[in-house]
Amino acid sequence: MHVGPFVFRPGRWPTLVTITLLPLLIALGFWQIDRAHQKEALIADRESAAAAPALQLNAGLPRPEAGLHRLARATGRYDSEHQFLLDNQTRDGVPGYRIITPLRLEGSDAAVLVDRGWVAAPPRRSQLPDVTVDATTRTVHGRLGDGPSVGLRLGDAYHGDGSWPRRIQYLDFDALVPSLPYTVPPYLLRTGAAAKKARPETMRFGPRRHYGYAVQWFALATALLVIYIGVNTRLKGRHERD
Known part of the structure:
Protein backbone atom coordinates (compact mmCIF):
# COMPACT_ATOMS: atom_id res chain seq x y z
CA MET A 1 0.00 0.00 0.00
CA HIS A 2 1.38 3.41 -1.03
CA VAL A 3 0.52 6.49 1.02
CA GLY A 4 2.30 9.54 -0.34
CA PRO A 5 6.06 8.98 -0.01
CA PHE A 6 5.53 5.91 2.20
CA VAL A 7 5.00 2.22 1.49
CA PHE A 8 3.03 0.12 3.96
CA ARG A 9 3.91 -3.56 3.59
CA PRO A 10 2.98 -5.56 6.74
CA GLY A 11 4.78 -8.78 7.56
CA ARG A 12 2.99 -12.00 8.36
CA TRP A 13 4.06 -12.37 12.02
CA PRO A 14 3.53 -8.73 13.04
CA THR A 15 0.08 -8.92 11.48
CA LEU A 16 -0.83 -12.15 13.31
CA VAL A 17 0.35 -10.74 16.64
CA THR A 18 -1.54 -7.49 16.11
CA ILE A 19 -4.86 -9.02 15.04
CA THR A 20 -4.63 -11.33 18.08
CA LEU A 21 -3.73 -8.77 20.73
CA LEU A 22 -5.55 -5.66 19.51
CA PRO A 23 -9.12 -6.99 19.99
CA LEU A 24 -8.13 -8.41 23.37
CA LEU A 25 -6.76 -5.08 24.62
CA ILE A 26 -9.83 -3.21 23.40
CA ALA A 27 -12.15 -5.78 25.00
CA LEU A 28 -10.33 -5.43 28.32
CA GLY A 29 -10.78 -1.67 28.16
CA PHE A 30 -14.53 -1.94 27.62
CA TRP A 31 -14.74 -4.58 30.35
CA GLN A 32 -13.21 -2.13 32.82
CA ILE A 33 -15.69 0.54 31.73
CA ASP A 34 -18.52 -1.93 32.34
CA ARG A 35 -17.11 -2.69 35.79
CA ALA A 36 -17.00 1.04 36.54
CA HIS A 37 -20.66 1.38 35.54
CA GLN A 38 -21.55 -1.52 37.84
CA LYS A 39 -19.74 0.15 40.74
CA GLU A 40 -21.52 3.44 40.04
CA ALA A 41 -24.87 1.67 40.11
CA LEU A 42 -23.90 -0.11 43.34
CA LEU A 57 -37.79 -5.83 61.37
CA ASN A 58 -40.41 -6.78 63.97
CA ALA A 59 -43.04 -5.57 61.52
CA GLY A 60 -41.79 -7.98 58.85
CA LEU A 61 -38.54 -9.23 57.35
CA PRO A 62 -37.83 -7.66 53.95
CA ARG A 63 -36.62 -9.61 50.94
CA PRO A 64 -32.82 -9.46 50.54
CA GLU A 65 -32.99 -7.41 47.34
CA ALA A 66 -35.21 -4.84 49.07
CA GLY A 67 -33.45 -4.74 52.42
CA LEU A 68 -29.70 -4.90 51.81
CA HIS A 69 -27.79 -1.80 52.99
CA ARG A 70 -30.91 -0.32 54.62
CA LEU A 71 -30.76 0.99 58.17
CA ALA A 72 -32.82 -1.25 60.40
CA ARG A 73 -33.74 -1.92 63.99
CA ALA A 74 -35.04 -5.01 65.72
CA THR A 75 -36.30 -5.81 69.20
CA GLY A 76 -35.80 -9.23 70.69
CA ARG A 77 -33.54 -11.51 72.69
CA TYR A 78 -30.16 -12.92 71.72
CA ASP A 79 -29.96 -16.69 71.43
CA SER A 80 -26.68 -17.26 73.24
CA GLU A 81 -26.92 -21.02 72.70
CA HIS A 82 -26.68 -20.79 68.89
CA GLN A 83 -23.83 -18.52 67.85
CA PHE A 84 -21.33 -18.52 64.99
CA LEU A 85 -17.72 -17.36 65.05
CA LEU A 86 -16.55 -16.17 61.64
CA ASP A 87 -12.90 -17.16 61.41
CA ASN A 88 -9.85 -15.34 59.96
CA GLN A 89 -10.98 -11.83 60.88
CA THR A 90 -7.90 -9.79 61.79
CA ARG A 91 -7.71 -6.37 63.40
CA ASP A 92 -4.40 -4.46 63.55
CA GLY A 93 -2.65 -7.72 62.78
CA VAL A 94 -4.36 -9.60 65.61
CA PRO A 95 -6.30 -12.74 64.59
CA GLY A 96 -9.87 -13.03 65.77
CA TYR A 97 -13.50 -13.73 64.98
CA ARG A 98 -16.64 -11.86 64.15
CA ILE A 99 -19.50 -12.84 66.47
CA ILE A 100 -22.71 -13.75 64.62
CA THR A 101 -25.64 -14.14 67.01
CA PRO A 102 -29.33 -14.78 66.21
CA LEU A 103 -31.73 -12.22 67.67
CA ARG A 104 -35.11 -13.85 68.33
CA LEU A 105 -37.59 -11.21 67.23
CA GLU A 106 -40.21 -10.18 69.75
CA GLY A 107 -43.70 -11.14 68.61
CA SER A 108 -42.37 -13.41 65.85
CA ASP A 109 -41.18 -16.98 65.30
CA ALA A 110 -38.28 -15.67 63.22
CA ALA A 111 -34.84 -14.33 64.06
CA VAL A 112 -32.23 -12.17 62.36
CA LEU A 113 -28.49 -12.81 62.49
CA VAL A 114 -26.65 -9.93 64.16
CA ASP A 115 -22.98 -9.14 63.58
CA ARG A 116 -22.08 -8.17 67.16
CA GLY A 117 -18.50 -7.20 66.35
CA TRP A 118 -14.97 -8.54 66.62
CA VAL A 119 -13.29 -10.53 69.36
CA ALA A 120 -9.64 -11.61 69.63
CA ALA A 121 -8.85 -15.29 69.24
CA PRO A 122 -7.43 -17.17 72.26
CA PRO A 123 -3.74 -18.17 72.08
CA ARG A 124 -4.57 -21.79 71.30
CA ARG A 125 -6.47 -22.81 68.20
CA SER A 126 -8.37 -25.44 70.17
CA GLN A 127 -9.88 -22.72 72.37
CA LEU A 128 -12.81 -20.49 71.51
CA PRO A 129 -13.52 -17.06 73.02
CA ASP A 130 -16.31 -16.58 75.51
CA VAL A 131 -19.10 -14.87 73.56
CA THR A 132 -21.92 -15.45 76.03
CA VAL A 133 -24.61 -12.77 75.95
CA ASP A 134 -27.58 -12.39 78.29
CA ALA A 135 -31.10 -12.99 77.02
CA THR A 136 -32.65 -9.69 78.11
CA THR A 137 -34.95 -7.95 75.64
CA ARG A 138 -33.14 -5.22 73.71
CA THR A 139 -33.46 -3.11 70.58
CA VAL A 140 -30.58 -3.46 68.15
CA HIS A 141 -29.83 -0.77 65.55
CA GLY A 142 -27.67 -1.37 62.49
CA ARG A 143 -27.54 -1.83 58.74
CA LEU A 144 -28.56 -4.90 56.76
CA GLY A 145 -25.73 -6.50 54.79
CA ASP A 146 -24.59 -9.75 53.25
CA GLY A 147 -21.52 -10.08 55.45
CA PRO A 148 -17.76 -9.86 54.92
CA SER A 149 -16.54 -10.76 51.45
CA VAL A 150 -14.72 -14.00 50.74
CA GLY A 151 -11.94 -14.35 48.16
CA LEU A 152 -11.86 -18.14 47.73
CA ARG A 153 -14.29 -20.57 49.32
CA LEU A 154 -12.20 -23.64 49.97
CA GLY A 155 -14.17 -26.54 51.41
CA ASP A 156 -17.30 -26.31 53.51
CA ALA A 157 -18.24 -23.26 55.54
CA TYR A 158 -18.37 -25.30 58.73
CA HIS A 159 -16.28 -28.13 60.15
CA GLY A 160 -16.89 -29.41 63.64
CA ASP A 161 -18.63 -31.79 65.98
CA GLY A 162 -21.93 -29.90 66.10
CA SER A 163 -21.20 -28.05 69.33
CA TRP A 164 -21.83 -24.36 69.86
CA PRO A 165 -20.59 -21.74 69.26
CA ARG A 166 -19.68 -22.92 65.76
CA ARG A 167 -16.51 -21.72 64.10
CA ILE A 168 -17.18 -21.04 60.41
CA GLN A 169 -14.82 -20.23 57.55
CA TYR A 170 -17.22 -17.98 55.64
CA LEU A 171 -20.88 -17.01 55.61
CA ASP A 172 -22.99 -19.47 53.65
CA PHE A 173 -26.59 -18.84 54.65
CA ASP A 174 -27.85 -21.93 52.82
CA ALA A 175 -25.52 -24.10 54.91
CA LEU A 176 -25.84 -22.32 58.26
CA VAL A 177 -29.51 -21.37 58.53
CA PRO A 178 -30.84 -24.99 58.56
CA SER A 179 -28.88 -25.58 61.78
CA LEU A 180 -31.10 -23.05 63.59
CA PRO A 181 -34.51 -23.95 65.02
CA TYR A 182 -36.32 -20.93 63.56
CA THR A 183 -36.68 -18.93 60.35
CA VAL A 184 -33.72 -16.66 59.51
CA PRO A 185 -33.42 -14.41 56.43
CA PRO A 186 -30.18 -14.55 54.36
CA TYR A 187 -28.62 -11.32 55.61
CA LEU A 188 -27.00 -9.79 58.69
CA LEU A 189 -27.94 -6.87 60.87
CA ARG A 190 -24.52 -5.25 61.21
CA THR A 191 -23.99 -3.08 64.28
CA GLY A 192 -21.34 -0.59 65.38
CA ALA A 193 -18.48 0.35 63.04
CA ALA A 194 -19.48 -2.29 60.48
CA ALA A 195 -22.84 -0.56 60.00
CA LYS A 196 -21.21 2.81 59.28
CA LYS A 197 -19.14 1.71 56.27
CA ALA A 198 -19.90 3.83 53.25
CA ARG A 199 -19.48 0.99 50.77
CA PRO A 200 -20.46 -2.66 50.56
CA GLU A 201 -17.88 -5.23 51.64
CA THR A 202 -17.59 -6.50 48.09
CA MET A 203 -16.26 -3.15 46.83
CA ARG A 204 -12.48 -3.03 47.15
CA PHE A 205 -12.21 0.24 45.21
CA GLY A 206 -14.46 2.66 43.38
CA PRO A 207 -15.27 3.24 39.70
CA ARG A 208 -12.48 5.77 39.13
CA ARG A 209 -9.83 3.07 39.31
CA HIS A 210 -11.70 1.00 36.73
CA TYR A 211 -11.78 4.00 34.40
CA GLY A 212 -8.04 4.36 34.95
CA TYR A 213 -7.49 0.72 34.02
CA ALA A 214 -9.63 1.21 30.91
CA VAL A 215 -7.45 4.13 29.82
CA GLN A 216 -4.36 1.94 30.28
CA TRP A 217 -5.78 -0.87 28.13
CA PHE A 218 -6.85 1.53 25.39
CA ALA A 219 -3.42 3.19 25.54
CA LEU A 220 -1.75 -0.20 25.07
CA ALA A 221 -4.02 -0.93 22.12
CA THR A 222 -3.12 2.41 20.57
CA ALA A 223 0.59 1.83 21.15
CA LEU A 224 0.37 -1.62 19.56
CA LEU A 225 -1.34 -0.20 16.50
CA VAL A 226 1.20 2.63 16.17
CA ILE A 227 4.11 0.19 16.50
CA TYR A 228 2.54 -2.14 13.94
CA ILE A 229 2.15 0.66 11.42
CA GLY A 230 5.59 2.06 12.20
CA VAL A 231 7.59 -1.14 11.78
CA ASN A 232 5.81 -1.99 8.53
CA THR A 233 6.05 1.43 6.86
CA ARG A 234 9.05 2.60 4.84
CA LEU A 235 9.94 5.53 2.61
CA LYS A 236 9.59 4.62 -1.06
CA GLY A 237 13.26 5.23 -1.80
CA ARG A 238 14.41 3.20 1.20
CA HIS A 239 12.01 0.42 0.33
CA GLU A 240 13.36 0.22 -3.19
CA ARG A 241 16.99 0.11 -1.93
CA ASP A 242 16.06 -2.62 0.57
Whole structure:
Protein backbone atom coordinates (compact mmCIF):
# COMPACT_ATOMS: atom_id res chain seq x y z
CA MET A 1 0.00 0.00 0.00
CA HIS A 2 1.38 3.41 -1.03
CA VAL A 3 0.52 6.49 1.02
CA GLY A 4 2.30 9.54 -0.34
CA PRO A 5 6.06 8.98 -0.01
CA PHE A 6 5.53 5.91 2.20
CA VAL A 7 5.00 2.22 1.49
CA PHE A 8 3.03 0.12 3.96
CA ARG A 9 3.91 -3.56 3.59
CA PRO A 10 2.98 -5.56 6.74
CA GLY A 11 4.78 -8.78 7.56
CA ARG A 12 2.99 -12.00 8.36
CA TRP A 13 4.06 -12.37 12.02
CA PRO A 14 3.53 -8.73 13.04
CA THR A 15 0.08 -8.92 11.48
CA LEU A 16 -0.83 -12.15 13.31
CA VAL A 17 0.35 -10.74 16.64
CA THR A 18 -1.54 -7.49 16.11
CA ILE A 19 -4.86 -9.02 15.04
CA THR A 20 -4.63 -11.33 18.08
CA LEU A 21 -3.73 -8.77 20.73
CA LEU A 22 -5.55 -5.66 19.51
CA PRO A 23 -9.12 -6.99 19.99
CA LEU A 24 -8.13 -8.41 23.37
CA LEU A 25 -6.76 -5.08 24.62
CA ILE A 26 -9.83 -3.21 23.40
CA ALA A 27 -12.15 -5.78 25.00
CA LEU A 28 -10.33 -5.43 28.32
CA GLY A 29 -10.78 -1.67 28.16
CA PHE A 30 -14.53 -1.94 27.62
CA TRP A 31 -14.74 -4.58 30.35
CA GLN A 32 -13.21 -2.13 32.82
CA ILE A 33 -15.69 0.54 31.73
CA ASP A 34 -18.52 -1.93 32.34
CA ARG A 35 -17.11 -2.69 35.79
CA ALA A 36 -17.00 1.04 36.54
CA HIS A 37 -20.66 1.38 35.54
CA GLN A 38 -21.55 -1.52 37.84
CA LYS A 39 -19.74 0.15 40.74
CA GLU A 40 -21.52 3.44 40.04
CA ALA A 41 -24.87 1.67 40.11
CA LEU A 42 -23.90 -0.11 43.34
CA ILE A 43 -22.91 3.16 45.00
CA ALA A 44 -26.14 4.81 43.85
CA ASP A 45 -28.18 1.94 45.29
CA ARG A 46 -26.26 2.15 48.57
CA GLU A 47 -26.77 5.90 48.85
CA SER A 48 -30.47 5.50 48.10
CA ALA A 49 -30.77 2.79 50.76
CA ALA A 50 -28.90 4.92 53.31
CA ALA A 51 -31.32 7.81 52.75
CA ALA A 52 -34.41 5.63 53.19
CA PRO A 53 -36.20 5.37 56.56
CA ALA A 54 -34.98 2.64 58.91
CA LEU A 55 -36.75 -0.70 58.61
CA GLN A 56 -38.56 -2.13 61.62
CA LEU A 57 -37.79 -5.83 61.37
CA ASN A 58 -40.41 -6.78 63.97
CA ALA A 59 -43.04 -5.57 61.52
CA GLY A 60 -41.79 -7.98 58.85
CA LEU A 61 -38.54 -9.23 57.35
CA PRO A 62 -37.83 -7.66 53.95
CA ARG A 63 -36.62 -9.61 50.94
CA PRO A 64 -32.82 -9.46 50.54
CA GLU A 65 -32.99 -7.41 47.34
CA ALA A 66 -35.21 -4.84 49.07
CA GLY A 67 -33.45 -4.74 52.42
CA LEU A 68 -29.70 -4.90 51.81
CA HIS A 69 -27.79 -1.80 52.99
CA ARG A 70 -30.91 -0.32 54.62
CA LEU A 71 -30.76 0.99 58.17
CA ALA A 72 -32.82 -1.25 60.40
CA ARG A 73 -33.74 -1.92 63.99
CA ALA A 74 -35.04 -5.01 65.72
CA THR A 75 -36.30 -5.81 69.20
CA GLY A 76 -35.80 -9.23 70.69
CA ARG A 77 -33.54 -11.51 72.69
CA TYR A 78 -30.16 -12.92 71.72
CA ASP A 79 -29.96 -16.69 71.43
CA SER A 80 -26.68 -17.26 73.24
CA GLU A 81 -26.92 -21.02 72.70
CA HIS A 82 -26.68 -20.79 68.89
CA GLN A 83 -23.83 -18.52 67.85
CA PHE A 84 -21.33 -18.52 64.99
CA LEU A 85 -17.72 -17.36 65.05
CA LEU A 86 -16.55 -16.17 61.64
CA ASP A 87 -12.90 -17.16 61.41
CA ASN A 88 -9.85 -15.34 59.96
CA GLN A 89 -10.98 -11.83 60.88
CA THR A 90 -7.90 -9.79 61.79
CA ARG A 91 -7.71 -6.37 63.40
CA ASP A 92 -4.40 -4.46 63.55
CA GLY A 93 -2.65 -7.72 62.78
CA VAL A 94 -4.36 -9.60 65.61
CA PRO A 95 -6.30 -12.74 64.59
CA GLY A 96 -9.87 -13.03 65.77
CA TYR A 97 -13.50 -13.73 64.98
CA ARG A 98 -16.64 -11.86 64.15
CA ILE A 99 -19.50 -12.84 66.47
CA ILE A 100 -22.71 -13.75 64.62
CA THR A 101 -25.64 -14.14 67.01
CA PRO A 102 -29.33 -14.78 66.21
CA LEU A 103 -31.73 -12.22 67.67
CA ARG A 104 -35.11 -13.85 68.33
CA LEU A 105 -37.59 -11.21 67.23
CA GLU A 106 -40.21 -10.18 69.75
CA GLY A 107 -43.70 -11.14 68.61
CA SER A 108 -42.37 -13.41 65.85
CA ASP A 109 -41.18 -16.98 65.30
CA ALA A 110 -38.28 -15.67 63.22
CA ALA A 111 -34.84 -14.33 64.06
CA VAL A 112 -32.23 -12.17 62.36
CA LEU A 113 -28.49 -12.81 62.49
CA VAL A 114 -26.65 -9.93 64.16
CA ASP A 115 -22.98 -9.14 63.58
CA ARG A 116 -22.08 -8.17 67.16
CA GLY A 117 -18.50 -7.20 66.35
CA TRP A 118 -14.97 -8.54 66.62
CA VAL A 119 -13.29 -10.53 69.36
CA ALA A 120 -9.64 -11.61 69.63
CA ALA A 121 -8.85 -15.29 69.24
CA PRO A 122 -7.43 -17.17 72.26
CA PRO A 123 -3.74 -18.17 72.08
CA ARG A 124 -4.57 -21.79 71.30
CA ARG A 125 -6.47 -22.81 68.20
CA SER A 126 -8.37 -25.44 70.17
CA GLN A 127 -9.88 -22.72 72.37
CA LEU A 128 -12.81 -20.49 71.51
CA PRO A 129 -13.52 -17.06 73.02
CA ASP A 130 -16.31 -16.58 75.51
CA VAL A 131 -19.10 -14.87 73.56
CA THR A 132 -21.92 -15.45 76.03
CA VAL A 133 -24.61 -12.77 75.95
CA ASP A 134 -27.58 -12.39 78.29
CA ALA A 135 -31.10 -12.99 77.02
CA THR A 136 -32.65 -9.69 78.11
CA THR A 137 -34.95 -7.95 75.64
CA ARG A 138 -33.14 -5.22 73.71
CA THR A 139 -33.46 -3.11 70.58
CA VAL A 140 -30.58 -3.46 68.15
CA HIS A 141 -29.83 -0.77 65.55
CA GLY A 142 -27.67 -1.37 62.49
CA ARG A 143 -27.54 -1.83 58.74
CA LEU A 144 -28.56 -4.90 56.76
CA GLY A 145 -25.73 -6.50 54.79
CA ASP A 146 -24.59 -9.75 53.25
CA GLY A 147 -21.52 -10.08 55.45
CA PRO A 148 -17.76 -9.86 54.92
CA SER A 149 -16.54 -10.76 51.45
CA VAL A 150 -14.72 -14.00 50.74
CA GLY A 151 -11.94 -14.35 48.16
CA LEU A 152 -11.86 -18.14 47.73
CA ARG A 153 -14.29 -20.57 49.32
CA LEU A 154 -12.20 -23.64 49.97
CA GLY A 155 -14.17 -26.54 51.41
CA ASP A 156 -17.30 -26.31 53.51
CA ALA A 157 -18.24 -23.26 55.54
CA TYR A 158 -18.37 -25.30 58.73
CA HIS A 159 -16.28 -28.13 60.15
CA GLY A 160 -16.89 -29.41 63.64
CA ASP A 161 -18.63 -31.79 65.98
CA GLY A 162 -21.93 -29.90 66.10
CA SER A 163 -21.20 -28.05 69.33
CA TRP A 164 -21.83 -24.36 69.86
CA PRO A 165 -20.59 -21.74 69.26
CA ARG A 166 -19.68 -22.92 65.76
CA ARG A 167 -16.51 -21.72 64.10
CA ILE A 168 -17.18 -21.04 60.41
CA GLN A 169 -14.82 -20.23 57.55
CA TYR A 170 -17.22 -17.98 55.64
CA LEU A 171 -20.88 -17.01 55.61
CA ASP A 172 -22.99 -19.47 53.65
CA PHE A 173 -26.59 -18.84 54.65
CA ASP A 174 -27.85 -21.93 52.82
CA ALA A 175 -25.52 -24.10 54.91
CA LEU A 176 -25.84 -22.32 58.26
CA VAL A 177 -29.51 -21.37 58.53
CA PRO A 178 -30.84 -24.99 58.56
CA SER A 179 -28.88 -25.58 61.78
CA LEU A 180 -31.10 -23.05 63.59
CA PRO A 181 -34.51 -23.95 65.02
CA TYR A 182 -36.32 -20.93 63.56
CA THR A 183 -36.68 -18.93 60.35
CA VAL A 184 -33.72 -16.66 59.51
CA PRO A 185 -33.42 -14.41 56.43
CA PRO A 186 -30.18 -14.55 54.36
CA TYR A 187 -28.62 -11.32 55.61
CA LEU A 188 -27.00 -9.79 58.69
CA LEU A 189 -27.94 -6.87 60.87
CA ARG A 190 -24.52 -5.25 61.21
CA THR A 191 -23.99 -3.08 64.28
CA GLY A 192 -21.34 -0.59 65.38
CA ALA A 193 -18.48 0.35 63.04
CA ALA A 194 -19.48 -2.29 60.48
CA ALA A 195 -22.84 -0.56 60.00
CA LYS A 196 -21.21 2.81 59.28
CA LYS A 197 -19.14 1.71 56.27
CA ALA A 198 -19.90 3.83 53.25
CA ARG A 199 -19.48 0.99 50.77
CA PRO A 200 -20.46 -2.66 50.56
CA GLU A 201 -17.88 -5.23 51.64
CA THR A 202 -17.59 -6.50 48.09
CA MET A 203 -16.26 -3.15 46.83
CA ARG A 204 -12.48 -3.03 47.15
CA PHE A 205 -12.21 0.24 45.21
CA GLY A 206 -14.46 2.66 43.38
CA PRO A 207 -15.27 3.24 39.70
CA ARG A 208 -12.48 5.77 39.13
CA ARG A 209 -9.83 3.07 39.31
CA HIS A 210 -11.70 1.00 36.73
CA TYR A 211 -11.78 4.00 34.40
CA GLY A 212 -8.04 4.36 34.95
CA TYR A 213 -7.49 0.72 34.02
CA ALA A 214 -9.63 1.21 30.91
CA VAL A 215 -7.45 4.13 29.82
CA GLN A 216 -4.36 1.94 30.28
CA TRP A 217 -5.78 -0.87 28.13
CA PHE A 218 -6.85 1.53 25.39
CA ALA A 219 -3.42 3.19 25.54
CA LEU A 220 -1.75 -0.20 25.07
CA ALA A 221 -4.02 -0.93 22.12
CA THR A 222 -3.12 2.41 20.57
CA ALA A 223 0.59 1.83 21.15
CA LEU A 224 0.37 -1.62 19.56
CA LEU A 225 -1.34 -0.20 16.50
CA VAL A 226 1.20 2.63 16.17
CA ILE A 227 4.11 0.19 16.50
CA TYR A 228 2.54 -2.14 13.94
CA ILE A 229 2.15 0.66 11.42
CA GLY A 230 5.59 2.06 12.20
CA VAL A 231 7.59 -1.14 11.78
CA ASN A 232 5.81 -1.99 8.53
CA THR A 233 6.05 1.43 6.86
CA ARG A 234 9.05 2.60 4.84
CA LEU A 235 9.94 5.53 2.61
CA LYS A 236 9.59 4.62 -1.06
CA GLY A 237 13.26 5.23 -1.80
CA ARG A 238 14.41 3.20 1.20
CA HIS A 239 12.01 0.42 0.33
CA GLU A 240 13.36 0.22 -3.19
CA ARG A 241 16.99 0.11 -1.93
CA ASP A 242 16.06 -2.62 0.57
